[in-house]
Amino acid sequence: MATLVLLRHGESEWNAKGLFTGWVDAGLSAKGEEEARRGGRLLSDAGVRPDVVHTSLLTRAIQTANLALGAADLLWLPVTRSWRLNERHYGALQGKDKAQTRAEFGDEQFMLWRRSYDTPPPPIADDDEFSQAGEARYALLPEELLPKTECLKDVVERMLPYWYDAIVPDLADGKIVLVVAHGNSLRALVKHLDKIDDDAIAGLNIPTGIPLVYELNDDFTPVTKGGQYLDPDAAKAAIEAVANQGR
Numbered sequence: 001m002a003t004l005v006l007l008r009h010g011e012s013e014w015n016a017k018g019l020f021t022g023w024v025d026a027g028l029s030a031k032g033e034e035e036a037r038r039g040g041r042l043l044s045d046a047g048v049r050p051d052v053v054h055t056s057l058l059t060r061a062i063q064t065a066n067l068a069l070g071a072a073d074l075l076w077l078p079v080t081r082s083w084r085l086n087e088r089h090y091g092a093l094q095g096k097d098k099a100q101t102r103a104e105f106g107d108e109q110f111m112l113w114r115r116s117y118d119t120p121p122p123p124i125a126d127d128d129e130f131s132q133a134g135e136a137r138y139a140l141l142p143e144e145l146l147p148k149t150e151c152l153k154d155v156v157e158r159m160l161p162y163w164y165d166a167i168v169p170d171l172a173d174g175k176i177v178l179v180v181a182h183g184n185s186l187r188a189l190v191k192h193l194d195k196i197d198d199d200a201i202a203g204l205n206i207p208t209g210i211p212l213v214y215e216l217n218d219d220f221t222p223v224t225k226g227g228q229y230l231d232p233d234a235a236k237a238a239i240e241a242v243a244n245q246g247r
């Protein structure tokens with residue numbers, strides 16, 4: 001049996017402003033910093049002590065990992081980072097206000113872009129102020145792999161190689177693995193773990209800063225579908241809030 005802990009970063013400055021964020025490198029808000037610390041305390045209170053950590057390359061996930069690990073007195077843990085755990089690239093919607101986008105394009109189109117499995121937003125132009133073209137952080141990434149937009153299906157496809165090549169080997173070694181990532185990269189991972197179908201995944205939202213613990217069987221399938229949030233009541237309220245963004 002193996003233990004996997006998923007943690008979405010705390011509230012970012014852009015979450016607080018209601019903007020589509022994607023690969024834009026927004027930092028945590030003061031509330032998000034506190035959520036991250038609380039996530040670390042929830043882990044230690046529950047006696048869940050990760051052995052290794054995986055994060056995306058985005059500041060809000062890295063800050064969250066650091067704050068949570070600091071609160072759990074685990075800042076010394078080995079950490080590996082990958083672009084494959086990044087948030088979904090939101091294409092030309094990056095930097096746009098969610099409520100305004102919904103008002104302009106209507107509820108159906110807004111939800112298609114936000115939660116459908118295979119409809120990506122329009123691609124972002126390289127000269128858009130919110131494009132990642134030329135960012136030093138992705139200098140080692142071949143140009144054809146740097147997304148200009150992604151739907152959740154694209155995220156599943158670019159995330160799974162990291163799951164199988166980097167995370168599963170740690171789990172197979174008997175390590176408790178903490179993955180600190182994003183709303184949509186974690187939705188992609190949960191879709192895979194819980195075998196959620198392409199339509200039903202639209203209804204799954206992940207709250208900021210609350211650890212989600214999965215016990216896994218020897219074949220890395222969940223013992224209990226959906227795992228267990230360490231603060232289920234807070235998770236329920238926060239999931240509702242994520243679902244209602246832009247309204």
Ligand SMILES: O=C(O)[C@@H](CO)OP(=O)(O)O
Nearest residue numbers: 019020021022087114183
């Ligand atoms: O803007 C984003 O990048 C994501 C996560 O904050 O938003 P949404 O929940 O709308 O997919």
